[in-house]
Amino acid sequence: MNRLLLIFWLLANSCFASDLPEIICWGNRVGRMVEDIDSSAIETNTASVADLLKQNTAVFVKSYSRSSLSTISLRGMGATHTVAEWNGLNITDPMTGMVDFSTIPTVGISSCSVAKGASAVNSTGALGGVVAMFSNPADKLQASATLGSYSLQTYSLKVPIKTKNSRHSLSFAYSKAENDFHFINIDKKILTDGKRIHPVEVNRHGAYNSIDGLYSGEIGTKILIRPSLWWSKFERNLPCLTVDYAKSDFINKQNDLNLRSSVRFEKNSFKWIIGATYSDIHYIYAREVAEEDMHTMQESDAYATTYQSGVDYFKVFDNHRLDVSANLLMARAQSFNRVNHDGYSAWQFSGTQSTKLAKFWNKCSSSVLLKQQWGGYYRLVPAAFFEARTKKSTIKSSVSYNYKYPSLNDLYFLPGGNPDLKAEHGWSTDLSWSRKISFLQLSTTAHYGKFEDWIQWLPTPRGFFTPRNIKSVRTTGIEMSASANGNIKKVKYKCNCSLSLTSSVNTKAYSEYDCSVGKQLPYVPVFSGVLNPELSWKDITLHYSWQSFSKRHTMSSNDETVLGELPTYFMSNISLSKKWDLGKFNLSISGAVKNLLDEKYVEVLSRPMPGRNYEFTAKVEIK
Amino acid sequence: MEWPYRDEELVRHDYNLLVCNEGNFQYGNASISLFNTQNGNVEQEVFNKANGMRLGDVCQSATYAYGKLWLVVNNSHVIFCVDTKTFQELGRIEDLVSPRYIHFLSEEKAYVTNLWSEYIDIVNPKTFQKIGAIKVPGQVASSGSTEQMVQIGTKVYVNCWSYQNTVISIDTNTDEVSESVEVGIQPTSLCKDKDNNLWTVTDGGYEGSWYGHTAPSLVKVGIEPLRVVWAKPLSGEEGWGASEIQTNRTGDTVFFIHDAIKRMSIYDTVPENIIPFDNTIYYGLTIDPKTSDIYVADAIDYVQPGIVKRYKSNGEFVSSFRVGIIPGAFCWVYE
Numbered sequence: 001m002n003r004l005l006l007i008f009w010l011l012a013n014s015c016f017a018s019d020l021p022e023i024i025c026w027g028n029r030v031g032r033m034v035e036d037i038d039s040s041a042i043e044t045n046t047a048s049v050a051d052l053l054k055q056n057t058a059v060f061v062k063s064y065s066r067s068s069l070s071t072i073s074l075r076g077m078g079a080t081h082t083v084a085e086w087n088g089l090n091i092t093d094p095m096t097g098m099v100d101f102s103t104i105p106t107v108g109i110s111s112c113s114v115a116k117g118a119s120a121v122n123s124t125g126a127l128g129g130v131v132a133m134f135s136n137p138a139d140k141l142q143a144s145a146t147l148g149s150y151s152l153q154t155y156s157l158k159v160p161i162k163t164k165n166s167r168h169s170l171s172f173a174y175s176k177a178e179n180d181f182h183f184i185n186i187d188k189k190i191l192t193d194g195k196r197i198h199p200v201e202v203n204r205h206g207a208y209n210s211i212d213g214l215y216s217g218e219i220g221t222k223i224l225i226r227p228s229l230w231w232s233k234f235e236r237n238l239p240c241l242t243v244d245y246a247k248s249d250f251i252n253k254q255n256d257l258n259l260r261s262s263v264r265f266e267k268n269s270f271k272w273i274i275g276a277t278y279s280d281i282h283y284i285y286a287r288e289v290a291e292e293d294m295h296t297m298q299e300s301d302a303y304a305t306t307y308q309s310g311v312d313y314f315k316v317f318d319n320h321r322l323d324v325s326a327n328l329l330m331a332r333a334q335s336f337n338r339v340n341h342d343g344y345s346a347w348q349f350s351g352t353q354s355t356k357l358a359k360f361w362n363k364c365s366s367s368v369l370l371k372q373q374w375g376g377y378y379r380l381v382p383a384a385f386f387e388a389r390t391k392k393s394t395i396k397s398s399v400s401y402n403y404k405y406p407s408l409n410d411l412y413f414l415p416g417g418n419p420d421l422k423a424e425h426g427w428s429t430d431l432s433w434s435r436k437i438s439f440l441q442l443s444t445t446a447h448y449g450k451f452e453d454w455i456q457w458l459p460t461p462r463g464f465f466t467p468r469n470i471k472s473v474r475t476t477g478i479e480m481s482a483s484a485n486g487n488i489k490k491v492k493y494k495c496n497c498s499l500s501l502t503s504s505v506n507t508k509a510y511s512e513y514d515c516s517v518g519k520q521l522p523y524v525p526v527f528s529g530v531l532n533p534e535l536s537w538k539d540i541t542l543h544y545s546w547q548s549f550s551k552r553h554t555m556s557s558n559d560e561t562v563l564g565e566l567p568t569y570f571m572s573n574i575s576l577s578k579k580w581d582l583g584k585f586n587l588s589i590s591g592a593v594k595n596l597l598d599e600k601y602v603e604v605l606s607r608p609m610p611g612r613n614y615e616f617t618a619k620v621e622i623k
Numbered sequence: 624m625e626w627p628y629r630d631e632e633l634v635r636h637d638y639n640l641l642v643c644n645e646g647n648f649q650y651g652n653a654s655i656s657l658f659n660t661q662n663g664n665v666e667q668e669v670f671n672k673a674n675g676m677r678l679g680d681v682c683q684s685a686t687y688a689y690g691k692l693w694l695v696v697n698n699s700h701v702i703f704c705v706d707t708k709t710f711q712e713l714g715r716i717e718d719l720v721s722p723r724y725i726h727f728l729s730e731e732k733a734y735v736t737n738l739w740s741e742y743i744d745i746v747n748p749k750t751f752q753k754i755g756a757i758k759v760p761g762q763v764a765s766s767g768s769t770e771q772m773v774q775i776g777t778k779v780y781v782n783c784w785s786y787q788n789t790v791i792s793i794d795t796n797t798d799e800v801s802e803s804v805e806v807g808i809q810p811t812s813l814c815k816d817k818d819n820n821l822w823t824v825t826d827g828g829y830e831g832s833w834y835g836h837t838a839p840s841l842v843k844v845g846i847e848p849l850r851v852v853w854a855k856p857l858s859g860e861e862g863w864g865a866s867e868i869q870t871n872r873t874g875d876t877v878f879f880i881h882d883a884i885k886r887m888s889i890y891d892t893v894p895e896n897i898i899p900f901d902n903t904i905y906y907g908l909t910i911d912p913k914t915s916d917i918y919v920a921d922a923i924d925y926v927q928p929g930i931v932k933r934y935k936s937n938g939e940f941v942s943s944f945r946v947g948i949i950p951g952a953f954c955w956v957y958e
Binding site: 188189241245246287295414415459471515555556561605 | 832
């Protein structure tokens with residue numbers, strides 16, 4: 001181990017460099033490709049981080065319905081390969097290994113970025129990438145209210161508190177909707193006037209309500225202390241499938257309670273973070289088995305607690321920058337079925353220590369990283385980055401070999417948990433080129449990854465599922481983006497566009513009859529794209545958002561049958577807003593039409609999505 | 624995007640074997656495949672094509688009775704009645720709790736077993752209505768389970784699977800449970816032999832289950848009175864439990880899945896491997912009631928069309944054909 005570290009050290013030391021301030025600012029991002037979401041997009045988004053990412057990036061958000069489970073696939077990888085971080089804290093559920101981005105409102109989020117592939121190597125288990133969110137104290141008192149179709153009501157309030165040496169803010173958000181939209185159910189037929197037709201149905205059982213309270217602060221000058229606390233409660237019914245013929249009363253409900261807290265200490269080049277997360281997912285399924293005879297069939301609680309701590313330190317010397325960091329994560333999971341009295345309780349300890357050495361020349365830089373990872377297994381994670389910059393162009397490249405441990409449910413869930421699972425692991429590498437041409441910023445990235453021991457839950461003849469390491473996956477793709485902004489006379493314009501072509505294929509046959517080799521993974525679109533043009537004149541802003549996703553296969557063999565694929569769809573949203581300066585405060589009012597062209601689409605089989613719908617928002621900001 | 628409104632195709636199908644493809648739970652992609660044992664023709668997604676709509680979520684079983692086919696779609700809470708040749712819908716029984724199998728007593732009376740219910744529903748197949756229910760003593764909804772049904776005389780015998788351990792008998796004159804016998808943890812399937820004995824295999828539950836966990840077993844059950852005649856624990860290579868017990872054409876041999884496909888004379892006590900374990904999980908099994916050919920379903924990775932392998936009764940491989948996602952049950956249609 002020491003010998004390996006020494007080799008990396010010597011490799012990195014064989015270079016020479018230039019100006020230090022730039023090294024300090026830029027050093028930790030050498031070669032990393034990080035996509036920052038436009039802060040104005042965060043500001044105007046009144047929904048969840050899932051919607052924010054869907055509208056502003058070309059990542060595929062797999063949504064099971066409006067306000068339902070929404071997971072993110074980065075570079076053709078699975079939902080469990082995307083890590084979510086908030087204020088440096090890993091908020092991925094240690095039980096499922098996933099994050100439901102529909103439960104995270106944007107109201108308390110001040111910045112959000114997406115790093116993919118090797119650029120996410122610092123985040124343990126981020127084989128696909130990481131979505132990093134930060135909450136900084138708000139500067140202005142702000143209140144907003146949104147009313148919309150399907151009884152949508154969203155209210156938020158941000159209260160800043162300032163003292164001589166500190167800034168604090170409290171944010172609150174409340175949201176609810178019935179989500180009782182109508183749709184033509186093409187999966188059913190009914191007999192009407194002698195004709196069999198697709199019925200118009202209501203999305204049954206899709207109501208939700210959520211409440212969030214968030215505190216964030218900045219205290220001190222010499223030593224900066226950033227405490228934050230986030231309490232969130234999300235109660236939702238799980239909507240019926242389009243092929244559900246039940247009429248009796250039933251309850252199918254999931255309540256998520258989350259508490260996340262962290263304190264960051266920052267002094268010069270030293271950072272220390274401690275934090276903890278707690279979540280309770282309560283699920284209940286009850287059905288009327290005979291007239292007025294409602295029985296609870298499933299009722300479970302899944303409690304997960306994590307305790308986390310991390311330190312980061314960097315030192316700049318002789319055109320080098322050395323970053324050293326260490327992280328500890330202790331997770332405890334308790335899953336308990338109140339009906340069957342089944343469940344499990346398990347602890348998981350993991351830790352990382354990484355050393356990154358960057359070297360700077362006049363116009364380029366490179367860095368190497370070596371991370372030691374513990375947690376059931378001991379693994380060495382290597383990564384290397386390169387970046388070259390001219391006045392107008394930048395070339396970046398990175399390569400890493402990363403691991404993802406099985407989640408606690410993968411290992412211990414009853415029934416079916418498999419304690420013999422191996423970690424998923426693989427290479428990822430990318431090369432990007434970006435250039436500024438006048439008012440236009442262009443960027444192109446090519447990426448490649450090869451991953452082994454993918455975990456998949458398979459049914460067993462005993463009637464339950466169990467996870468197994470069965471697949472190898474190769475991902476390749478190209479991501480392109482363009483952005484422009486400027487003025488045409490008095491009209492300001494802004495436009496960003498992202499396109500992504502992703503091939504994510506299985507390379508390992510499960511048996512001689514397996515037809516999935518060389519085929520695109522289910523639910524991963526080959527093409528995805530977003531376009532966001534915006535025009536502003538005086539205080540009036542017109543924003544259009546277009547998204548498109550190519551067809552998704554539902555079978556690993558990519559059979560092109562009625563059941564085998566979900567069609568391509570295009571989504572258009574448009575909004576018009578006006579701001580008034582009323583002396584001591586600003587008032588803005590906006591109206592949005594979502595799914596402007598009333599596109600009929602689904603993102604997951606048998607899960608209906610809403611047609612054209614409307615939202616009106618009023619926002620007041622005290623200056 | 625062109626929204627795929629679906630037309631109905633009027634095609635008369637020529638087949639003997641119907642395969643119920645469960646599809647993925649919660650994805651509503653169940654389907655029906657048809658196989659002609661004479662010419663080897665296979666047809667896919669016939670219900671969807673014939674009706675211009677989906678079959679639903681988890682097609683658990685199919686039953687041929689009184690010239691019609693009845694398709695039990697578990698998590699859609701529905702049973703579709705379809706024409707045997709065209710597969711066009713003739714009617715549906717809706718709002719069932721979690722239907723598993725349907726067994727006909729007459730053209731106007733049938734039993735429907737359920738998961739997550741302590742009741743067996745009584746339905747009228749002519750009116751497509753529920754007309755009653757049979758309470759299973761000792762069961763509660765949260766762990767209630769009734770599965771396959773076998774009729775001998777005026778009694779219908781039912782194995783109770785999930786978090787259960789009994790085979791019960793129902794008196795069809797009174798629609799009440801008349802007898803019950805413990806056969807081991809989670810009997811998965813049920814059949815009768817030529818001597819009117821019942822056979823079941825248990826999966827033994829799972830390690831850590833509140834209900835207990837034992838080795839899977841093969842059990843012979845006598846019916847007068849209802850009792851365990853003989854039981855044998857099964858030790859397997861993979862320990863996946865045992866399922867899908869069937870008899871051959873003459874009713875003198877039982878077949879079942881226990882890692883491999885096993886066979887045993889009803890007068891014997893030691894099952895033998897007739898189709899070896901092939902590093903895959905066999906998911907379904909049926910025996911041709913005319914030829915005793917063996918058909919084994921392999922779901923492969925459970926997210927692609929599965930495969931059905933056909934063997935002669937001595938275990939010699941004949942052919943294989945593709946079906947739909949997770950082929951789990953079969954229905955023979957010899958008119």
